[in-house]
Amino acid sequence: MMRSPSLSSISRSEKSLFPCLFSLLFLVAFLDSWWRAGVRPFAFFEKEGREHLWKFLTGMFPPDLSWNFLSLMFYPALETIQISIMGTFIAVIVGFPLGILGTRTFSVGGVLNEAEVAGSLSRLALRWSSYTMARGILSLFRSIPEFVWAFMFVRAVGLGAFSGVLAIGVAYGGMLGKVYSEIFEGVNLRPLEALQSTGANRLQIFFYGWMPQALPNFVSYTLYRWECAVRASAILGLVGAGGLGTQIEISMRMFNFSEVLTILLILFLMVAAVDYISAKVRAIL
Amino acid sequence: MHQYRLEKISKVFGRRQIAVDGVDLEVERGERVALIGPSGAGKTTLFRMLNCTLRPTAGKLWINGDAVSDLHGKRLRSVRRKIGTIYQQHNLVPRLRVVHNVLSGNLGSWSTLRSLASLLRPQGLEMAYRALRQVGIEEKIFHRTDELSGGQQQRVAIARVLVQDPEVILADEPVSSVDPSLATAIVRLLLDISQNTHKTLLMNLHSVDLALAYFPRVIGIKDGKAVFDRSPDKISDELLEELYSGHLPDSQENGLIDEESKSLIYQ
Amino acid sequence: MNGINPEIERPHIPWPSHESSGRPTLWTYCLLSGLLFLFAWSYQGSEIHLTQLFSREGGGQIVAYIKKLFPPDLSPDVLKEAFRGAIETFAISFMGTLLAVVIALSVVFFASRNLIYSGLLYEMEPKEGWRRAVRLIPYLSTKSLLNLLRTIPEMVWALIFVFLVGLGPFPGVLALGVHTGGVLGKLFGEVLEDVDQQPIESLQATGANRLQILFYAILPQVLPQFISYTLYRWEVNIRVAAVLGFVGAGGLGQRIHIAISLFFENQLLTLIIAIYILVTLVDYLSAYLRRKAT
Numbered sequence: 001m002m003r004s005p006s007l008s009s010i011s012r013s014e015k016s017l018f019p020c021l022f023s024l025l026f027l028v029a030f031l032d033s034w035w036r037a038g039v040r041p042f043a044f045f046e047k048e049g050r051e052h053l054w055k056f057l058t059g060m061f062p063p064d065l066s067w068n069f070l071s072l073m074f075y076p077a078l079e080t081i082q083i084s085i086m087g088t089f090i091a092v093i094v095g096f097p098l099g100i101l102g103t104r105t106f107s108v109g110g111v112l113n114e115a116e117v118a119g120s121l122s123r124l125a126l127r128w129s130s131y132t133m134a135r136g137i138l139s140l141f142r143s144i145p146e147f148v149w150a151f152m153f154v155r156a157v158g159l160g161a162f163s164g165v166l167a168i169g170v171a172y173g174g175m176l177g178k179v180y181s182e183i184f185e186g187v188n189l190r191p192l193e194a195l196q197s198t199g200a201n202r203l204q205i206f207f208y209g210w211m212p213q214a215l216p217n218f219v220s221y222t223l224y225r226w227e228c229a230v231r232a233s234a235i236l237g238l239v240g241a242g243g244l245g246t247q248i249e250i251s252m253r254m255f256n257f258s259e260v261l262t263i264l265l266i267l268f269l270m271v272a273a274v275d276y277i278s279a280k281v282r283a284i285l
Numbered sequence: 286m287h288q289y290r291l292e293k294i295s296k297v298f299g300r301r302q303i304a305v306d307g308v309d310l311e312v313e314r315g316e317r318v319a320l321i322g323p324s325g326a327g328k329t330t331l332f333r334m335l336n337c338t339l340r341p342t343a344g345k346l347w348i349n350g351d352a353v354s355d356l357h358g359k360r361l362r363s364v365r366r367k368i369g370t371i372y373q374q375h376n377l378v379p380r381l382r383v384v385h386n387v388l389s390g391n392l393g394s395w396s397t398l399r400s401l402a403s404l405l406r407p408q409g410l411e412m413a414y415r416a417l418r419q420v421g422i423e424e425k426i427f428h429r430t431d432e433l434s435g436g437q438q439q440r441v442a443i444a445r446v447l448v449q450d451p452e453v454i455l456a457d458e459p460v461s462s463v464d465p466s467l468a469t470a471i472v473r474l475l476l477d478i479s480q481n482t483h484k485t486l487l488m489n490l491h492s493v494d495l496a497l498a499y500f501p502r503v504i505g506i507k508d509g510k511a512v513f514d515r516s517p518d519k520i521s522d523e524l525l526e527e528l529y530s531g532h533l534p535d536s537q538e539n540g541l542i543d544e545e546s547k548s549l550i551y552q
Numbered sequence: 553m554n555g556i557n558p559e560i561e562r563p564h565i566p567w568p569s570h571e572s573s574g575r576p577t578l579w580t581y582c583l584l585s586g587l588l589f590l591f592a593w594s595y596q597g598s599e600i601h602l603t604q605l606f607s608r609e610g611g612g613q614i615v616a617y618i619k620k621l622f623p624p625d626l627s628p629d630v631l632k633e634a635f636r637g638a639i640e641t642f643a644i645s646f647m648g649t650l651l652a653v654v655i656a657l658s659v660v661f662f663a664s665r666n667l668i669y670s671g672l673l674y675e676m677e678p679k680e681g682w683r684r685a686v687r688l689i690p691y692l693s694t695k696s697l698l699n700l701l702r703t704i705p706e707m708v709w710a711l712i713f714v715f716l717v718g719l720g721p722f723p724g725v726l727a728l729g730v731h732t733g734g735v736l737g738k739l740f741g742e743v744l745e746d747v748d749q750q751p752i753e754s755l756q757a758t759g760a761n762r763l764q765i766l767f768y769a770i771l772p773q774v775l776p777q778f779i780s781y782t783l784y785r786w787e788v789n790i791r792v793a794a795v796l797g798f799v800g801a802g803g804l805g806q807r808i809h810i811a812i813s814l815f816f817e818n819q820l821l822t823l824i825i826a827i828y829i830l831v832t833l834v835d836y837l838s839a840y841l842r843r844k845a846t
Contacts, residue, residue, distance in 0.1 A: 018844065029646055030646075030647075030650070032643065033643035033644075033647045034647060036639065036643040036721070037640070037644050037647050037721040037724070037725050037802070038720050038721050038722045038802075039647060039722060039725060040717070040722060043716075043717045043722070044716075044717075049716060049717055052715060052716045052717070053716055056712070056715065056716060081594070082593070082594035083594075085590060085591060085594035086594045086595060089591070089594075111338060111339075114338065114339055114340070115337055115338055115339060115340050115357070115361065116357050116358070116361070118340040120357065123357065139832070140828070143791075143827070143828045143832055143835075144824060144827060144828060144831075145791040145792070145795045145827070147707075147795040147798065147805075148794075148795060148808065148824060148827065151812055152617065152820075153614075155617055155812070156613050156614045156616070156617035156618075157613050157614065188375065190372070190374070190375030191375050191376065191377055191378045191379070193338065194370065194372055194375065194376045194377070195378070195389055195392065196338065196365070197336050197338065197365060197368065197369070197370035198365065198366065198369070198389060198390050198391075198392050198445070198449050199362040199363065199364075199365035199366030199367075199392065199393025199394075199449075200362070200389070200392035200393060200400075201362060201392075201397065204392045204395075204397055204400045205392075207400070207401055207404065208378060208381065208385070208389050208392065208400070208404070209378050212378050212380040212381045213378065213379070213380060215380070231703075231705050232705075234705065235705050235707045235708070238707060238798070238799070239798070245707075248708060248711070249711075252711050252712075252715070255715075260708075264703075264704055264708065267703065267704075267705075268703050271703055280583070281583070284580060284583070
């Protein structure tokens with residue numbers, strides 16, 4: 001015999017602490033951040049703000065499309081693309097092995113490792129430490145923004161594209177590695193168990209079982225990262241790591257907004273081109 | 286020297302879940318044995334120990350006279366290579382082409398480098414073709430595996446075992462997910478292979494009829510224990526009723542233990 | 553020997569035609585070689601000499617620099633600055649992400665096809681050309697606007713806003729808000745376009761108007777996704793906010809710029825550690841909230 005619960009008893013049981021606590025914290029964070037970040041919502045209505053805005057908008061149009069300027073931008077633009085490609089390449093080299101080691105079902109858990117580690121504490125410890133170290137390194141690499149990596153590398157190995165490549169390689173390597181291991185962990189383990197039963201070693205199981213299943217997501221995300229890398233490479237120039245960034249800084253400093261607009265248009269075209277290429281590559285798979 | 290010798294083999298999951306409880310078993314080379322019993326009785330777990338995927342919690346296991354409880358690394362893999370396993374489902378990697386799935390039977394004997402090379406250019410194409418011809422689906426050799434039906438995929442799995450050329454074939458409910466019309470054919474195919482090549486065959490079966498009809502030795506497993514082990518003519522209806530008492534004889538009741546133990550392993 | 557029947561004579565293997573097999577086609581070869589060329593060109597152009605990395609020169613320089621960074625400067629003044637910078641960075645990312653959500657939500661309804669001009673909601677509209685064209689205009693302009701906001705990197709926006717409103721954390725908030733607004737606008741638009749049609753259909757059949765359908769059928773479906781995407785972007789934004797200060801937009805970035813310019817490497821390490829801690833905290837917070845939201 002069911003008794004329909006009364007309205008008040010429903011609401012009492014469903015009410016939990018979380019929404020109240022959350023709203024409170026949110027409000028506190030909101031007010032504090034508003035004050036701390038110096039938010040001035042009417043900045044553009046103030047006299048100075050309006051003046052600057054006007055100067056900016058009128059200065060931008062028309063964009064500087066003189067042959068002089070465009071030819072000057074040609075090499076930095078190419079350099080930006082080059083940095084993005086090499087940077088992404090190194091990121092894959094960094095992220096791929098670390099991502100594999102950081103995949104729980106590859107290193108320490110699941111049916112693939114049961115028999116190997118059972119009864120041997122030392123082997124289990126070895127697996128765990130390689131797993132944890134791989135994840136730790138990836139976390140370190142991706143928590144430090146590539147900008148920071150860039151100027152550290154600039155300090156270490158000098159100005160130029162090399163630092164940009166290294167910075168992207170390290171920072172994006174961390175990101176790729178983390179996502180790679182998430183992709184790998186989402187794979188169906190049962191065919192892998194079947195492969196294991198033929199006596200295959202872990203690498204063979206990886207290439208025959210994991211990669212085929214993970215390939216579409218793997219390529220898709222790597223291409224997406226390359227797109228981001230193009231934009232990042234453009235920016236890293238601001239610290240002297242090559243590419244268009246240096247040019248943007250120069251133009252901004254000289255308040256030459258029409259040049260800035262041109263550079264932005266070039267950037268826009270480059271990203272569109274990269275977008276197109278990656279869509280084509282994705283279609284093949 | 287027996288092919289398999291089990292002495293008081295037990296497997297406990299977590300703290301209290303006893304999947305296999307003190308099983309003693311001896312299987313000779315070339316024997317054909319069927320295992321029957323209700324779902325969740327521990328048959329799959331037992332098989333997993335027989336093909337060295339799981340380690341027993343207690344008891345000893347000898348394969349060809351070698352104690353295998355303590356092996357790892359290369360030696361473990363060389364033992365696994367001698368045992369071919371066919372699962373109920375998900376034997377094959379879906380996005381790979383059939384040829385690669387079949388040739389993966391060689392992974393135990395190929396070096397890592399060679400197996401990678403084979404992904405680009407299949408090594409041993411003829412061998413794969415012959416194996417597929419034997420199971421009757423050679424025309425699918427370059428198709429993607431997920432384009433095949435369930436029954437066809439099972440046959441590819443059998444082809445893989447042929448390529449692997451093990452001493453023992455373990456088949457864990459190989460026909461439970463297959464059309465009943467096809468089931469008998471697949472069971473008989475495996476029996477033929479075992480007979481012609483003197484390979485030991487152990488098969489988990491849901492269908493008691495198939496077991497009694499084709500196997501000279503049938504073992505009944507219930508609650509992790511082996512309750513009988515004899516030839517079909519000595520198995521009475523009462524014995525079967527005992528075995529399945531308290532359980533539905535069909536696959537309707539998916540034994541909690543089996544599912545849970547599976548999830549424990551797959552985490 | 554093998555289980556394979558030797559009586560099967562030398563097999564005639566049915567080599568597949570190009571479409572059914574995975575054999576790479578000519579087009580794939582072209583694309584692959586094109587990519588390879590692109591790659592080789594990048595290698596020589598980016599002046600990167602991979603051997604240099606392992607040589608005395610390159611690798612040695614990196615190691616030497618790392619040595620200079622340690623130990624981190626843990627004096628109370630530096631720690632105080634690091635802490636203030638961290639909170640400021642948090643504030644910038646927080647307000648910036650909120651601004652982005654406001655921007656995204658205000659325009660997103662114009663940026664989803666199914667809410668503006670096609671799909672179920674508009675099946676019964678008269679199909680006159682000009683009506684459709686009128687509805688197309690806000691759609692196209694919104695999409696372009698979002699594109700514009702997205703493509704310009706946050707750094708560049710920061711430079712622009714520093715010019716417009718001066719130094720400090722506020723231009724950072726604006727830069728983050730505007731750029732992320734474009735990103736979220738696009739993502740939200742895609743979510744709205746992929747929304748499940750069934751509830752819309754049934755509500756439409758009861759005679760509800762578009763606004764009601766919005767609130768009863770569409771919003772409940774998309775809200776968890778919106779929250780999820782926003783939290784993901786917050787993780788990205790905290791990293792960006794940390795460096796926007798480099799161009800004068802406050803937070804840890806500003807302090808890092810100072811430390812770098814004055815060659816205070818030990819301070820730099822402290823600030824980097826601060827970034828690491830901050831970013832990790834936000835990552836955890838974001839993951840936690842995402843779990844709660846779905």
